[in-house]
Structure formats: C-alpha cells, structure tokens
Amino acid sequence: MSSPVAWSRAINSSPIDRGRLERCAQEIAEAGRELGALGWTPATSSNFSMRLDASHAAVTISGRDKGRLGIDDIMVVDFDGRAVGTEARPSAETALHTQVYRRFPAAGAVLHTHSRAQSVASRLYAARGVVRFEGWELQKAIAGYTTHESVLDLPVFPNTQDMSELVARVDAWLDAGKPLHGYLIDGHGIYTWGKDMPETRRHLEAFEFLLNCELDLLRLKGTPT
Numbered sequence: 001m002s003s004p005v006a007w008s009r010a011i012n013s014s015p016i017d018r019g020r021l022e023r024c025a026q027e028i029a030e031a032g033r034e035l036g037a038l039g040w041t042p043a044t045s046s047n048f049s050m051r052l053d054a055s056h057a058a059v060t061i062s063g064r065d066k067g068r069l070g071i072d073d074i075m076v077v078d079f080d081g082r083a084v085g086t087e088a089r090p091s092a093e094t095a096l097h098t099q100v101y102r103r104f105p106a107a108g109a110v111l112h113t114h115s116r117a118q119s120v121a122s123r124l125y126a127a128r129g130v131v132r133f134e135g136w137e138l139q140k141a142i143a144g145y146t147t148h149e150s151v152l153d154l155p156v157f158p159n160t161q162d163m164s165e166l167v168a169r170v171d172a173w174l175d176a177g178k179p180l181h182g183y184l185i186d187g188h189g190i191y192t193w194g195k196d197m198p199e200t201r202r203h204l205e206a207f208e209f210l211l212n213c214e215l216d217l218l219r220l221k222g223t224p225t
C-alpha cells in the first residue's frame with residue numbers, strides 16, 4: 001500500500017478490518033526484517049502474506065526490499081490476486097499465496113524465501129522431485145509431526161514464470177492426497193505456511209535447518225540419501 005490514504009480507501013471499499021490489516025502489516029514487516037538479517041531474502045527476492053479474512057490477504061508489494069519493509073510496503077489482494085484499494089502491484093507470486101489460503105482454510109500466513117540452502121537443495125533434488133526427510137528430530141517442528149520416525153516430503157517443482165503452471169502442480173500434489181507443508185521451486189526458493197506467523201516462521205526455520213543437514217550429509221557422503 002503506497003500510503004495510509006490508500007489503506008483507508010481499501011478499508012472503506014471492503015469489509016476488511018483496519019486494525020487487523022495494520023497488525024498483519026506489522027507482523028509481515030517484522031518477519032521480513034528478521035529473515036532479511038539471516039540473508040534469506042537477497043536482492044528484493046522473497047514475498048510474504050497473511051490472511052485477513054475469508055477472501056482477502058495482506059501481501060508484500062512486488063519489488064520491495066523484503067528485509068526493509070514498512071507497513072506501506074504491504075497491500076491488500078483478494079483471493080483471485082486482484083489488488084484492493086490501491087494501484088500498487090502485488091508480488092509477482094501472489095497466486096501461490098492465495099492458493100494456500102484457498103486450499104488450507106486454517107492457513108494464516110505464507111512465507112517465501114531464497115536462502116542459499118533452499119536454492120542449492122532445490123537444484124540438487126530437482127530430478128528426484130522431492131526432498132525426503134526421515135529420522136530427524138526437527139521434523140517435529142512441522143505441525144502434526146510427533147516423532148522423528150516419520151516421513152516428511154518437501155516436493156521440488158520446476159521453476160516457471162507462469163504462476164498458473166506452478167499453481168497446477170501444487171493442486172495436482174494436493175489432489176493426489178499427499179501431505180504438503182511447503183515446497184521448493186527449482187533454482188528459486190521455498191514456500192511454506194502455517195496457522196499464524198509464528199508457526200509459519202517455525203516451519204521455515206525447520207525446513208531451512210533440515211535442508212542444511214541434508215546438504216551437509218551430501219558433502220560428507222557424496223550422493224542424496
């Protein structure tokens with residue numbers, strides 16, 4: 001959103017609660033600062049969002065430095081990706097965010113980052129199409145996982161500038177009944193989500209840690225497990 005005036009227009013022309021929008025924008029900006037400080041949002045990459053209500057999300061404006069976000073760098077979109085109350089351009093990857101909110105009614109936040117581990121792992125596992133985590137205690141950081149004796153799959157989808165292709169791949173995975181808590185895009189980065197921003201941050205940190213462990217094993221052993 002380019003200014004508080006635009007925010008007022010957005011709120012006046014929609015059922016969105018202004019207080020909720022401001023709180024979400026603050027949470028998104030804070031997450032961006034912390035993820036940026038970790039080096040996971042290089043060169044304006046990455047995008048973040050939070051659910052506002054049953055049909056709207058707050059999402060980062062395209063091209064902004066995600067490590068230095070203010071609330072004016074956050075805008076409102078509907079779940080078809082249309083901007084609400086502003087001429088600003090939402091993230092180029094907005095369709096991947098709104099898909100999560102449509103497919104997971106309990107999802108409250110989505111984070112997408114471009115860390116080195118995410119980017120390198122996406123290339124190494126692209127041919128296999130999935131990174132399979134087994135036997136790691138940190139799998140329990142993902143909602144619903146209660147033991148290291150579980151299988152946690154993080155699919156790797158081919159990169160494309162056509163978001164509808166990516167949306168279709170995610171839909172196909174879900175329609176096959178396979179669990180999904182996040183995914184890599186080849187040569188690109190990771191998407192993950194959760195019921196709120198703290199859970200989404202936890203998922204992102206867990207996937208980052210697990211990917212780094214798998215990459216360390218690869219360096220030591222030579223082939224993917």
Ligand SMILES: CSCCC(=O)C(=O)COP(=O)(O)O
Binds near residue numbers: 043046047060062112
């Ligand atoms: C320079 S990063 C290329 C685009 C991208 O992958 C990304 O995450 C940021 O795109 P946005 O439109 O959300 O700024």
Ligand SMILES: [Zn+2]
Binds near residue numbers: 045046047093188189
């Ligand atoms: Zn990206």
